[in-house]
Amino acid sequence: MNHVTSILSPVAALVLSPLLLGIINRTKAVCAGRCGQPLMQAYWELWKLLHKGAVTSYTTTWIFRAGPMISLAATLTAALLMPFANFDAPIHFAGDFVLFAYLLGLGRFFTVLAALDTGSAFEGMGASREVFFSTMVEPALLLSIAAIAREAIGNSILVDLTAMHHHISGPLWANAGLILIFIAVALFIVMLAECSRIPIDDPNTHLELTMIHEVMVLDHGGPDLAFILYGSAIKMWLLGTLIAGLLLPVTNWLLLDVFLSLTLLFLMAVLVGVVESVMARLRMVRVPQLLAGATTLAILALVLEYRIP
Amino acid sequence: MSSPSDLILILVILINLAVLGIGDVRLCVHFIAVQGVILGILPLFTGGGLDMNLLLIAAGTFLMKGLIFPWLLFRSMKTANVPSESVPMLGFTLSKVIAVLLVVASFWLASKFKLLTPIEHGSDLTLPVALATLLCGMFFIITQSLALMQVLGYLMLENGVFVFGVAMAHEEPLLVEMGILLDVFVAILVMGVAMFHISREFDHIDVQRMTELRD
Numbered sequence: 107m108n109h110v111t112s113i114l115s116p117v118a119a120l121v122l123s124p125l126l127l128g129i130i131n132r133t134k135a136v137c138a139g140r141c142g143q144p145l146m147q148a149y150w151e152l153w154k155l156l157h158k159g160a161v162t163s164y165t166t167t168w169i170f171r172a173g174p175m176i177s178l179a180a181t182l183t184a185a186l187l188m189p190f191a192n193f194d195a196p197i198h199f200a201g202d203f204v205l206f207a208y209l210l211g212l213g214r215f216f217t218v219l220a221a222l223d224t225g226s227a228f229e230g231m232g233a234s235r236e237v238f239f240s241t242m243v244e245p246a247l248l249l250s251i252a253a254i255a256r257e258a259i260g261n262s263i264l265v266d267l268t269a270m271h272h273h274i275s276g277p278l279w280a281n282a283g284l285i286l287i288f289i290a291v292a293l294f295i296v297m298l299a300e301c302s303r304i305p306i307d308d309p310n311t312h313l314e315l316t317m318i319h320e321v322m323v324l325d326h327g328g329p330d331l332a333f334i335l336y337g338s339a340i341k342m343w344l345l346g347t348l349i350a351g352l353l354l355p356v357t358n359w360l361l362l363d364v365f366l367s368l369t370l371l372f373l374m375a376v377l378v379g380v381v382e383s384v385m386a387r388l389r390m391v392r393v394p395q396l397l398a399g400a401t402t403l404a405i406l407a408l409v410l411e412y413r414i415p
Numbered sequence: 416m417s418s419p420s421d422l423i424l425i426l427v428i429l430i431n432l433a434v435l436g437i438g439d440v441r442l443c444v445h446f447i448a449v450q451g452v453i454l455g456i457l458p459l460f461t462g463g464g465l466d467m468n469l470l471l472i473a474a475g476t477f478l479m480k481g482l483i484f485p486w487l488l489f490r491s492m493k494t495a496n497v498p499s500e501s502v503p504m505l506g507f508t509l510s511k512v513i514a515v516l517l518v519v520a521s522f523w524l525a526s527k528f529k530l531l532t533p534i535e536h537g538s539d540l541t542l543p544v545a546l547a548t549l550l551c552g553m554f555f556i557i558t559q560s561l562a563l564m565q566v567l568g569y570l571m572l573e574n575g576v577f578v579f580g581v582a583m584a585h586e587e588p589l590l591v592e593m594g595i596l597l598d599v600f601v602a603i604l605v606m607g608v609a610m611f612h613i614s615r616e617f618d619h620i621d622v623q624r625m626t627e628l629r630d
Protein backbone atom coordinates (compact mmCIF):
# COMPACT_ATOMS: atom_id res chain seq x y z
CA MET A 107 0.00 0.00 0.00
CA ASN A 108 2.76 2.42 0.97
CA HIS A 109 4.62 1.83 -2.25
CA VAL A 110 1.58 2.61 -4.34
CA THR A 111 0.62 5.78 -2.52
CA SER A 112 4.17 7.01 -2.14
CA ILE A 113 4.25 7.83 -5.84
CA LEU A 114 1.54 10.39 -5.15
CA SER A 115 3.87 12.83 -3.39
CA PRO A 116 6.10 13.54 -6.42
CA VAL A 117 3.02 13.47 -8.66
CA ALA A 118 1.42 16.18 -6.53
CA ALA A 119 4.59 18.23 -6.87
CA LEU A 120 4.62 17.76 -10.65
CA VAL A 121 0.99 18.63 -11.18
CA LEU A 122 0.25 21.31 -8.61
CA SER A 123 3.49 23.28 -8.31
CA PRO A 124 2.78 25.86 -11.06
CA LEU A 125 -0.47 26.62 -9.26
CA LEU A 126 1.61 28.17 -6.43
CA LEU A 127 2.97 30.77 -8.85
CA GLY A 128 -0.60 31.49 -9.97
CA ILE A 129 -1.72 31.99 -6.36
CA ILE A 130 1.20 34.31 -5.62
CA ASN A 131 0.43 36.39 -8.69
CA ARG A 132 -3.28 36.51 -7.86
CA THR A 133 -2.52 37.64 -4.29
CA LYS A 134 -0.26 40.39 -5.54
CA ALA A 135 -2.91 41.47 -8.03
CA VAL A 136 -5.64 41.58 -5.37
CA CYS A 137 -3.37 43.55 -3.03
CA ALA A 138 -2.70 46.05 -5.80
CA GLY A 139 -6.40 46.31 -6.69
CA ARG A 140 -6.13 44.53 -10.03
CA CYS A 141 -8.00 41.50 -11.32
CA GLY A 142 -4.81 39.69 -12.19
CA GLN A 143 -3.92 36.73 -14.34
CA PRO A 144 -5.96 33.56 -14.34
CA LEU A 145 -4.81 31.12 -11.66
CA MET A 146 -3.71 28.66 -14.32
CA GLN A 147 -1.56 31.21 -16.17
CA ALA A 148 1.71 29.50 -15.23
CA TYR A 149 0.51 26.28 -16.91
CA TRP A 150 -0.35 28.11 -20.14
CA GLU A 151 2.99 29.86 -20.07
CA LEU A 152 4.85 26.57 -19.69
CA TRP A 153 2.75 25.10 -22.53
CA LYS A 154 3.51 28.09 -24.76
CA LEU A 155 7.24 28.01 -24.03
CA LEU A 156 7.48 24.27 -24.68
CA HIS A 157 6.12 24.78 -28.19
CA LYS A 158 8.62 27.45 -29.08
CA GLY A 159 12.04 26.95 -30.55
CA ALA A 160 15.14 27.94 -28.59
CA VAL A 161 17.69 30.41 -29.86
CA THR A 162 21.19 29.99 -28.50
CA SER A 163 24.19 32.21 -28.91
CA TYR A 164 27.20 31.04 -30.97
CA THR A 165 29.54 31.69 -28.06
CA THR A 166 27.82 29.14 -25.86
CA THR A 167 28.79 25.50 -25.54
CA TRP A 168 26.84 22.38 -24.61
CA ILE A 169 26.89 23.47 -20.97
CA PHE A 170 24.44 26.24 -21.78
CA ARG A 171 21.94 23.77 -23.21
CA ALA A 172 22.59 21.19 -20.50
CA GLY A 173 22.11 23.70 -17.66
CA PRO A 174 18.29 23.90 -17.60
CA MET A 175 17.91 20.17 -18.22
CA ILE A 176 20.27 19.17 -15.42
CA SER A 177 18.79 21.62 -12.96
CA LEU A 178 15.26 20.42 -13.72
CA ALA A 179 16.40 16.81 -13.44
CA ALA A 180 18.07 17.52 -10.10
CA THR A 181 14.95 19.21 -8.77
CA LEU A 182 12.75 16.33 -9.97
CA THR A 183 15.04 13.87 -8.22
CA ALA A 184 14.76 15.95 -5.07
CA ALA A 185 10.98 15.68 -5.43
CA LEU A 186 11.34 11.91 -5.04
CA LEU A 187 12.77 12.41 -1.55
CA MET A 188 10.10 14.68 -0.12
CA PRO A 189 7.09 13.20 1.70
CA PHE A 190 3.77 14.98 1.29
CA ALA A 191 0.78 14.88 3.65
CA ASN A 192 0.17 11.21 4.45
CA PHE A 193 2.32 9.82 1.65
CA ASP A 194 5.85 8.62 2.21
CA ALA A 195 8.53 9.66 -0.20
CA PRO A 196 9.14 7.03 -2.92
CA ILE A 197 12.82 6.91 -1.98
CA HIS A 198 13.92 7.29 1.59
CA PHE A 199 17.08 6.25 3.34
CA ALA A 200 19.11 7.44 6.31
CA GLY A 201 20.54 10.87 5.65
CA ASP A 202 18.52 11.56 2.52
CA PHE A 203 18.07 15.20 3.54
CA VAL A 204 21.72 15.85 2.74
CA LEU A 205 21.07 14.52 -0.77
CA PHE A 206 17.96 16.71 -0.91
CA ALA A 207 19.90 19.86 -0.01
CA TYR A 208 22.68 19.10 -2.45
CA LEU A 209 20.38 18.16 -5.32
CA LEU A 210 18.99 21.67 -5.03
CA GLY A 211 22.63 22.83 -4.89
CA LEU A 212 23.48 20.84 -8.02
CA GLY A 213 20.59 22.43 -9.89
CA ARG A 214 21.77 25.87 -8.86
CA PHE A 215 25.37 25.03 -9.79
CA PHE A 216 24.39 24.18 -13.35
CA THR A 217 22.20 27.26 -13.70
CA VAL A 218 25.22 29.28 -12.64
CA LEU A 219 27.51 27.44 -15.06
CA ALA A 220 25.08 28.03 -17.92
CA ALA A 221 24.98 31.72 -17.04
CA LEU A 222 28.77 31.93 -17.01
CA ASP A 223 28.91 30.02 -20.29
CA THR A 224 27.26 32.87 -22.17
CA GLY A 225 30.36 34.95 -21.55
CA SER A 226 28.27 38.00 -20.71
CA ALA A 227 29.66 40.12 -17.89
CA PHE A 228 26.10 40.87 -16.86
CA GLU A 229 25.21 37.23 -16.32
CA GLY A 230 28.50 36.70 -14.51
CA MET A 231 27.45 39.37 -12.04
CA GLY A 232 24.15 37.60 -11.41
CA ALA A 233 25.93 34.28 -11.04
CA SER A 234 28.32 35.75 -8.51
CA ARG A 235 25.45 37.13 -6.43
CA GLU A 236 23.48 33.90 -6.62
CA VAL A 237 26.44 31.88 -5.42
CA PHE A 238 27.21 34.33 -2.64
CA PHE A 239 23.67 34.28 -1.29
CA SER A 240 23.29 30.55 -1.65
CA THR A 241 26.39 29.98 0.49
CA MET A 242 24.48 31.80 3.21
CA VAL A 243 21.21 29.94 2.60
CA GLU A 244 22.75 26.48 2.72
CA PRO A 245 23.78 26.48 6.41
CA ALA A 246 20.32 27.78 7.32
CA LEU A 247 18.61 24.97 5.38
CA LEU A 248 20.83 22.18 6.68
CA LEU A 249 20.81 23.41 10.28
CA SER A 250 17.02 23.75 10.19
CA ILE A 251 16.63 20.19 8.96
CA ALA A 252 19.15 19.04 11.57
CA ALA A 253 17.11 20.83 14.22
CA ILE A 254 13.89 19.13 13.05
CA ALA A 255 15.67 15.77 13.06
CA ARG A 256 17.01 16.29 16.55
CA GLU A 257 13.63 17.42 17.84
CA ALA A 258 11.57 14.72 16.16
CA ILE A 259 13.80 11.70 16.37
CA GLY A 260 16.46 12.43 18.95
CA ASN A 261 20.02 11.27 18.82
CA SER A 262 19.56 8.48 16.27
CA ILE A 263 21.67 8.86 13.16
CA LEU A 264 19.18 6.93 11.07
CA VAL A 265 17.20 9.96 10.07
CA ASP A 266 15.33 10.50 6.85
CA LEU A 267 12.83 13.09 5.72
CA THR A 268 9.92 10.65 5.78
CA ALA A 269 10.64 9.52 9.33
CA MET A 270 10.97 13.11 10.46
CA HIS A 271 7.64 13.90 8.87
CA HIS A 272 5.95 11.05 10.72
CA HIS A 273 7.43 12.01 14.08
CA ILE A 274 5.98 15.51 14.08
CA SER A 275 3.03 15.18 16.43
CA GLY A 276 0.73 17.13 18.68
CA PRO A 277 2.61 16.36 21.92
CA LEU A 278 5.85 17.40 20.27
CA TRP A 279 4.28 20.73 19.39
CA ALA A 280 2.99 21.17 22.93
CA ASN A 281 6.42 20.35 24.28
CA ALA A 282 8.66 22.33 21.96
CA GLY A 283 6.37 24.56 19.91
CA LEU A 284 8.56 27.63 20.15
CA ILE A 285 11.58 25.76 18.79
CA LEU A 286 9.52 24.44 15.88
CA ILE A 287 8.28 27.95 15.14
CA PHE A 288 11.88 29.19 15.03
CA ILE A 289 12.70 26.46 12.55
CA ALA A 290 9.62 27.24 10.46
CA VAL A 291 10.54 30.93 10.27
CA ALA A 292 14.12 30.06 9.28
CA LEU A 293 12.84 27.69 6.60
CA PHE A 294 10.42 30.30 5.29
CA ILE A 295 13.31 32.73 4.79
CA VAL A 296 15.24 29.91 3.11
CA MET A 297 12.28 29.34 0.80
CA LEU A 298 12.07 33.03 -0.11
CA ALA A 299 15.79 33.07 -0.88
CA GLU A 300 15.84 29.78 -2.80
CA CYS A 301 12.88 30.75 -4.95
CA SER A 302 14.29 34.27 -5.45
CA ARG A 303 11.27 36.12 -4.10
CA ILE A 304 11.07 39.51 -2.38
CA PRO A 305 12.73 40.59 -0.01
CA ILE A 306 15.82 38.76 -1.26
CA ASP A 307 15.28 38.98 -4.99
CA ASP A 308 12.50 40.32 -7.18
CA PRO A 309 11.24 37.87 -9.81
CA ASN A 310 9.63 40.67 -11.83
CA THR A 311 12.52 43.08 -11.97
CA HIS A 312 14.52 43.60 -15.09
CA LEU A 313 16.57 46.42 -13.71
CA GLU A 314 20.20 45.60 -14.36
CA LEU A 315 21.62 46.57 -11.00
CA THR A 316 19.32 44.55 -8.82
CA MET A 317 18.64 41.29 -10.62
CA ILE A 318 20.01 38.10 -9.14
CA HIS A 319 18.24 35.04 -10.44
CA GLU A 320 16.50 36.69 -13.39
CA VAL A 321 19.74 37.87 -14.93
CA MET A 322 21.12 34.35 -15.07
CA VAL A 323 18.25 33.07 -17.18
CA LEU A 324 18.03 36.05 -19.56
CA ASP A 325 19.65 34.18 -22.43
CA HIS A 326 17.44 31.14 -22.15
CA GLY A 327 14.33 30.89 -24.27
CA GLY A 328 11.66 28.44 -25.33
CA PRO A 329 11.77 24.99 -23.76
CA ASP A 330 14.92 25.90 -21.77
CA LEU A 331 13.09 28.74 -20.07
CA ALA A 332 10.10 26.47 -19.50
CA PHE A 333 12.40 23.97 -17.74
CA ILE A 334 13.80 26.72 -15.54
CA LEU A 335 10.36 28.09 -14.62
CA TYR A 336 8.99 24.62 -13.93
CA GLY A 337 12.08 23.72 -11.88
CA SER A 338 11.76 26.77 -9.69
CA ALA A 339 8.03 26.12 -9.19
CA ILE A 340 8.79 22.58 -8.05
CA LYS A 341 11.56 23.84 -5.79
CA MET A 342 9.08 26.19 -4.13
CA TRP A 343 6.61 23.31 -3.74
CA LEU A 344 9.27 21.12 -2.14
CA LEU A 345 10.44 23.71 0.37
CA GLY A 346 6.82 24.62 1.08
CA THR A 347 6.05 20.94 1.71
CA LEU A 348 9.00 20.76 4.08
CA ILE A 349 7.55 23.64 6.12
CA ALA A 350 4.01 22.22 5.91
CA GLY A 351 5.31 18.86 7.11
CA LEU A 352 6.89 20.63 10.07
CA LEU A 353 3.77 22.62 10.95
CA LEU A 354 1.19 19.87 10.51
CA PRO A 355 1.22 16.70 12.57
CA VAL A 356 0.14 13.66 10.56
CA THR A 357 -3.37 12.68 11.63
CA ASN A 358 -3.48 9.44 9.62
CA TRP A 359 -6.83 10.37 8.09
CA LEU A 360 -5.79 10.40 4.47
CA LEU A 361 -8.20 12.98 3.10
CA LEU A 362 -7.90 15.33 6.06
CA ASP A 363 -4.10 15.25 5.84
CA VAL A 364 -4.10 15.97 2.13
CA PHE A 365 -6.64 18.73 2.52
CA LEU A 366 -4.75 20.40 5.40
CA SER A 367 -1.38 20.15 3.66
CA LEU A 368 -2.72 21.61 0.44
CA THR A 369 -4.49 24.41 2.28
CA LEU A 370 -1.34 25.24 4.21
CA LEU A 371 0.77 25.26 1.05
CA PHE A 372 -1.66 27.58 -0.70
CA LEU A 373 -1.79 29.80 2.37
CA MET A 374 1.98 29.93 2.28
CA ALA A 375 1.81 31.05 -1.36
CA VAL A 376 -0.67 33.74 -0.30
CA LEU A 377 1.76 34.78 2.45
CA VAL A 378 4.59 35.05 -0.09
CA GLY A 379 2.29 37.19 -2.24
CA VAL A 380 1.40 39.42 0.70
CA VAL A 381 5.08 39.79 1.65
CA GLU A 382 5.80 40.84 -1.93
CA SER A 383 2.96 43.34 -1.89
CA VAL A 384 3.71 45.04 1.40
CA MET A 385 7.47 45.35 1.32
CA ALA A 386 10.18 46.34 -1.10
CA ARG A 387 13.17 44.15 -1.69
CA LEU A 388 16.04 44.67 0.72
CA ARG A 389 19.13 46.59 -0.24
CA MET A 390 21.72 44.17 -1.56
CA VAL A 391 23.97 44.72 1.49
CA ARG A 392 21.09 43.89 3.82
CA VAL A 393 20.34 40.48 2.30
CA PRO A 394 23.25 38.68 4.03
CA GLN A 395 21.95 40.05 7.34
CA LEU A 396 18.55 38.50 6.77
CA LEU A 397 20.06 35.17 5.74
CA ALA A 398 22.43 35.25 8.72
CA GLY A 399 19.33 35.87 10.83
CA ALA A 400 17.75 32.69 9.47
CA THR A 401 20.91 30.73 10.27
CA THR A 402 20.93 32.28 13.74
CA LEU A 403 17.37 31.09 14.38
CA ALA A 404 18.24 27.57 13.24
CA ILE A 405 21.31 27.46 15.49
CA LEU A 406 19.32 28.81 18.42
CA ALA A 407 16.73 26.08 17.88
CA LEU A 408 19.48 23.45 17.89
CA VAL A 409 21.08 24.87 21.04
CA LEU A 410 17.76 24.95 22.87
CA GLU A 411 17.08 21.36 21.86
CA TYR A 412 20.36 20.20 23.30
CA ARG A 413 19.59 22.04 26.51
CA ILE A 414 16.04 20.76 26.94
CA PRO A 415 15.61 17.01 26.70
CA MET B 416 9.87 24.09 27.84
CA SER B 417 6.30 25.29 27.57
CA SER B 418 6.34 27.19 30.87
CA PRO B 419 5.98 30.97 30.66
CA SER B 420 9.35 31.65 32.30
CA ASP B 421 11.12 29.56 29.62
CA LEU B 422 9.24 31.47 26.96
CA ILE B 423 10.36 34.78 28.44
CA LEU B 424 13.97 33.63 28.73
CA ILE B 425 14.04 32.48 25.09
CA LEU B 426 12.57 35.83 24.05
CA VAL B 427 15.35 37.55 26.01
CA ILE B 428 17.98 35.65 23.99
CA LEU B 429 16.15 36.42 20.76
CA ILE B 430 16.16 40.14 21.60
CA ASN B 431 19.90 39.99 22.34
CA LEU B 432 20.56 38.49 18.93
CA ALA B 433 18.20 40.95 17.24
CA VAL B 434 19.87 43.97 18.84
CA LEU B 435 23.27 42.67 17.78
CA GLY B 436 22.06 42.20 14.23
CA ILE B 437 20.36 45.51 13.47
CA GLY B 438 21.84 48.93 13.03
CA ASP B 439 18.84 51.16 13.61
CA VAL B 440 19.55 53.03 16.87
CA ARG B 441 15.90 53.83 17.72
CA LEU B 442 14.87 50.25 17.02
CA CYS B 443 17.66 49.00 19.31
CA VAL B 444 16.40 51.22 22.13
CA HIS B 445 12.88 49.89 21.56
CA PHE B 446 14.15 46.32 21.68
CA ILE B 447 15.98 46.93 24.96
CA ALA B 448 12.80 48.51 26.32
CA VAL B 449 10.83 45.39 25.35
CA GLN B 450 13.49 43.28 27.02
CA GLY B 451 13.06 45.37 30.15
CA VAL B 452 9.29 44.91 30.07
CA ILE B 453 9.45 41.15 29.73
CA LEU B 454 12.12 40.98 32.44
CA GLY B 455 9.66 42.88 34.61
CA ILE B 456 7.13 40.09 34.02
CA LEU B 457 9.70 37.35 34.67
CA PRO B 458 9.66 37.47 38.52
CA LEU B 459 5.90 36.69 38.46
CA PHE B 460 6.56 33.32 36.84
CA THR B 461 9.51 32.04 38.82
CA GLY B 462 7.40 29.56 40.73
CA GLY B 463 7.54 29.04 44.46
CA GLY B 464 4.73 31.46 45.14
CA LEU B 465 4.34 35.20 44.95
CA ASP B 466 5.16 37.50 47.81
CA MET B 467 5.49 41.23 48.36
CA ASN B 468 9.19 40.97 47.70
CA LEU B 469 8.75 39.57 44.19
CA LEU B 470 5.93 41.90 43.30
CA LEU B 471 8.01 44.93 44.24
CA ILE B 472 10.96 43.67 42.21
CA ALA B 473 8.68 43.08 39.23
CA ALA B 474 7.08 46.50 39.49
CA GLY B 475 10.40 48.27 39.99
CA THR B 476 12.03 46.49 37.07
CA PHE B 477 9.07 47.10 34.79
CA LEU B 478 9.04 50.78 35.67
CA MET B 479 12.80 51.30 35.43
CA LYS B 480 13.90 49.05 32.58
CA GLY B 481 10.71 49.22 30.56
CA LEU B 482 9.81 52.90 30.87
CA ILE B 483 12.33 55.19 32.55
CA PHE B 484 15.56 53.96 30.93
CA PRO B 485 14.18 54.10 27.39
CA TRP B 486 12.75 57.53 28.13
CA LEU B 487 16.14 58.72 29.40
CA LEU B 488 17.85 57.27 26.34
CA PHE B 489 15.42 58.89 23.93
CA ARG B 490 15.87 62.18 25.76
CA SER B 491 19.63 62.03 25.45
CA MET B 492 19.20 61.06 21.78
CA LYS B 493 17.48 64.40 21.30
CA THR B 494 20.08 66.47 23.14
CA ALA B 495 23.14 64.75 21.73
CA ASN B 496 22.98 64.49 17.94
CA VAL B 497 22.88 60.75 17.56
CA PRO B 498 23.00 59.32 14.03
CA SER B 499 20.06 57.07 13.19
CA GLU B 500 22.22 54.15 12.20
CA SER B 501 25.28 52.53 13.70
CA VAL B 502 27.36 49.84 12.06
CA PRO B 503 29.33 47.55 14.40
CA MET B 504 33.07 47.52 13.83
CA LEU B 505 33.04 43.87 12.76
CA GLY B 506 30.14 44.23 10.36
CA PHE B 507 26.66 42.80 10.86
CA THR B 508 27.17 39.27 9.62
CA LEU B 509 30.34 38.58 11.57
CA SER B 510 29.01 40.11 14.77
CA LYS B 511 25.84 38.02 14.44
CA VAL B 512 27.92 34.88 13.96
CA ILE B 513 30.01 35.71 17.03
CA ALA B 514 26.84 36.45 19.02
CA VAL B 515 25.50 33.00 18.16
CA LEU B 516 28.83 31.46 19.17
CA LEU B 517 28.59 33.32 22.49
CA VAL B 518 25.11 31.90 23.05
CA VAL B 519 26.34 28.39 22.25
CA ALA B 520 29.35 28.92 24.53
CA SER B 521 27.19 30.11 27.40
CA PHE B 522 24.93 27.07 27.09
CA TRP B 523 28.02 24.87 27.20
CA LEU B 524 29.52 26.83 30.07
CA ALA B 525 26.29 26.69 32.05
CA SER B 526 26.25 22.91 31.77
CA LYS B 527 29.74 22.84 33.33
CA PHE B 528 28.94 25.14 36.24
CA LYS B 529 28.39 23.65 39.64
CA LEU B 530 26.40 26.12 41.70
CA LEU B 531 26.85 25.95 45.49
CA THR B 532 23.15 26.54 45.97
CA PRO B 533 21.17 25.07 43.10
CA ILE B 534 18.60 27.26 41.43
CA GLU B 535 15.32 26.16 42.94
CA HIS B 536 12.90 28.66 41.54
CA GLY B 537 13.57 29.11 37.87
CA SER B 538 14.01 26.92 34.86
CA ASP B 539 17.20 25.24 33.74
CA LEU B 540 17.45 27.95 31.11
CA THR B 541 18.14 30.64 33.71
CA LEU B 542 21.89 30.23 33.96
CA PRO B 543 22.65 29.93 30.22
CA VAL B 544 20.37 32.85 29.37
CA ALA B 545 21.93 35.01 32.08
CA LEU B 546 25.42 34.19 30.79
CA ALA B 547 24.43 34.70 27.16
CA THR B 548 22.85 38.08 27.87
CA LEU B 549 25.89 39.12 29.87
CA LEU B 550 28.34 38.07 27.16
CA CYS B 551 26.25 39.56 24.35
CA GLY B 552 26.06 42.86 26.26
CA MET B 553 29.82 42.94 26.73
CA PHE B 554 30.41 42.04 23.10
CA PHE B 555 27.98 44.77 22.06
CA ILE B 556 29.89 47.36 24.10
CA ILE B 557 33.18 46.30 22.51
CA THR B 558 32.01 46.38 18.90
CA GLN B 559 29.92 49.54 18.90
CA SER B 560 31.56 52.87 18.33
CA LEU B 561 28.56 55.00 19.26
CA ALA B 562 28.41 56.06 22.92
CA LEU B 563 24.62 55.60 23.04
CA MET B 564 24.87 52.06 21.74
CA GLN B 565 27.47 51.32 24.39
CA VAL B 566 24.99 52.43 27.01
CA LEU B 567 22.54 49.95 25.47
CA GLY B 568 25.17 47.26 25.76
CA TYR B 569 25.60 48.14 29.41
CA LEU B 570 21.86 47.83 29.93
CA MET B 571 21.85 44.43 28.20
CA LEU B 572 24.69 43.29 30.45
CA GLU B 573 22.74 44.45 33.48
CA ASN B 574 19.70 42.55 32.23
CA GLY B 575 21.84 39.41 32.22
CA VAL B 576 22.72 39.99 35.85
CA PHE B 577 19.05 40.55 36.60
CA VAL B 578 18.01 37.24 34.98
CA PHE B 579 20.35 35.49 37.38
CA GLY B 580 19.10 37.59 40.27
CA VAL B 581 15.47 36.64 39.63
CA ALA B 582 16.26 32.98 40.13
CA MET B 583 17.58 33.87 43.58
CA ALA B 584 14.78 36.33 44.28
CA HIS B 585 13.39 34.34 47.20
CA GLU B 586 16.69 34.24 49.04
CA GLU B 587 17.86 37.68 48.10
CA PRO B 588 16.76 40.70 50.13
CA LEU B 589 14.63 43.24 48.27
CA LEU B 590 17.10 45.92 49.22
CA VAL B 591 19.84 44.40 47.04
CA GLU B 592 17.72 44.31 43.91
CA MET B 593 16.41 47.82 44.48
CA GLY B 594 19.95 49.02 45.16
CA ILE B 595 21.10 47.60 41.84
CA LEU B 596 18.22 49.28 40.04
CA LEU B 597 19.05 52.61 41.65
CA ASP B 598 22.71 52.19 40.68
CA VAL B 599 21.81 51.51 37.08
CA PHE B 600 19.41 54.44 37.07
CA VAL B 601 22.12 56.80 38.25
CA ALA B 602 24.58 55.28 35.78
CA ILE B 603 22.22 55.86 32.85
CA LEU B 604 21.53 59.39 34.04
CA VAL B 605 25.25 60.16 34.30
CA MET B 606 25.97 58.53 30.95
CA GLY B 607 23.25 60.67 29.36
CA VAL B 608 24.84 63.81 30.75
CA ALA B 609 28.29 62.60 29.66
CA MET B 610 26.98 61.93 26.16
CA PHE B 611 25.53 65.41 26.02
CA HIS B 612 28.87 66.91 26.99
CA ILE B 613 30.77 64.75 24.53
CA SER B 614 28.47 65.73 21.70
CA ARG B 615 28.74 69.43 22.62
CA GLU B 616 32.50 69.23 22.80
CA PHE B 617 33.21 67.10 19.75
CA ASP B 618 30.03 67.49 17.66
CA HIS B 619 29.56 63.71 17.58
CA ILE B 620 29.41 60.76 19.98
CA ASP B 621 31.50 58.36 17.94
CA VAL B 622 34.15 57.13 20.33
CA GLN B 623 36.27 55.94 17.42
CA ARG B 624 36.90 59.51 16.44
CA MET B 625 37.89 60.71 19.92
CA THR B 626 41.53 59.74 19.51
CA GLU B 627 43.16 63.14 19.29
CA LEU B 628 43.57 65.26 22.39
CA ARG B 629 42.56 68.85 22.29
CA ASP B 630 43.04 71.51 24.87
